[in-house]
């Protein structure tokens with residue numbers, strides 16, 4: 129079923145009786161060539177590119193809940209490629225390029241909106257660091273502009289420029305960054321994967337990984353054993369739990385990250401704004417709600433709900449940055465379980481177990497990586513070799529000392 133303006137018009141004449149479900153609901157088969165564990169953005173994108181770009185078949189995605197029930201449907205929808213390090217920037221820029229063509233690629237409205245991101249700086253040292261990052265972005269073709277205080281004030285006059293403790297001195301802008309409708313991305317990839325023959329199996333929890341002499345044979349699930357030649361795990365906050373089924377311990381901690389949305393307001397915030405002196409970021413949804421978030425809750429957890437200290441911290445960040453936010457009424461808040469790696473960067477790699485591949489460690493920022501992560505993981509699963517933009521994301525980098533620590537924060541998840 130192809131979506132188009134003409135189709136919407138034709139359906140309106142027929143009382144919208146011709147729309148069909150976006151994907152099938154198949155029973156699991158006894159065996160597949162490729163099993164992807166996790167029906168989030170990354171798992172669905174991986175299955176899509178495996179089938180579409182690498183011509184593979186006999187693929188299943190196994191999801192313990194419903195498609196998009198995890199972080200892909202819980203994040204604050206920010207997409208960007210404003211990185212400094214050589215290990216990161218080409219990968220996220222590859223993702224940005226895929227975002228720019230995604231809706232045409234999937235024939236699905238994912239509401240990709242390139243309204244720009246502004247990272248605020250509050251000290252001269254921070255400005256110099258942002259200038260360096262901006263230069264790295266320009267070298268990678270990502271585009272960047274460094275704004276001074278007055279230029280910024282003309283653009284976003286409602287910020288508190290005169291806050292004595294955190295004076296705003298300017299901002300680094302990536303005009304091509306923005307937001308995308310998060311669950312629409314999951315649905316678009318799911319529909320695309322299904323149309324290329326991928327079996328999307330919901331309510332199917334992987335409960336064990338069957339191994340035989342160092343090789344993966346398949347997975348035990350709540351719907352029975354499923355054999356597979358290659359198993360790709362992309363379960364975000366559940367990474368530690370699922371990889372433990374194969375006897376692996378990961379350099380990853382699971383933490384809750386909360387998000388907040390206010391009642392709908394008239395258009396106020398042009399793009400995404402991040403506070404450089406605390407952990408607070410904000411954008412405005414197409415419905416008008418201010419969407420914002422901050423730090424992870426400071427303890428390890430697998431619960432998809434957060435606690436009050438971070439609520440207070442986020443509210444303080446918002447008030448310090450733009451006091452007018454105190455007048456907005458909070459509509460909803462929620463939490464997701466994020467897979468915090470020890471250097472703040474992801475892992476896309478094979479494991480020491482033949483046929484078992486891992487994709488995780490996305491921390492706060494895996495939504496923007498969804499297209500590139502899916503493509504790179506599909507590349508790895510199909511060819512056995514890492515994609516050229518994902519070579520730095522090896523699992524053994526912690527042992528080798530080749531960490532990709534964008535923030536220079538060390539092995540402290542709360543600082544990444």
Ligand SMILES: Cc1cc2nc3c(=O)[nH]c(=O)nc-3n(C[C@H](O)[C@H](O)[C@H](O)COP(=O)(O)OP(=O)(O)OC[C@H]3O[C@@H](n4cnc5c(N)ncnc54)[C@H](O)[C@@H]3O)c2cc1C
Nearest residue numbers: 166168169170192198199200203204206334464494495496
């Ligand atoms: C509040 C919040 C805000 C965020 N904001 C942003 C942002 O603005 N920009 C950004 O880039 N990133 C953001 N992120 C991070 C981003 O959402 C994640 O990094 C990314 O979604 C993770 O990949 P995923 O979509 O595949 O994960 P998920 O959607 O979590 O997918 C993993 C899936 O695996 C399934 N699963 C788990 N265990 C099993 C099992 N045993 N068997 C079968 N299935 C299983 C889960 O049910 C889940 O559906 C945010 C995250 C949160 C929580």
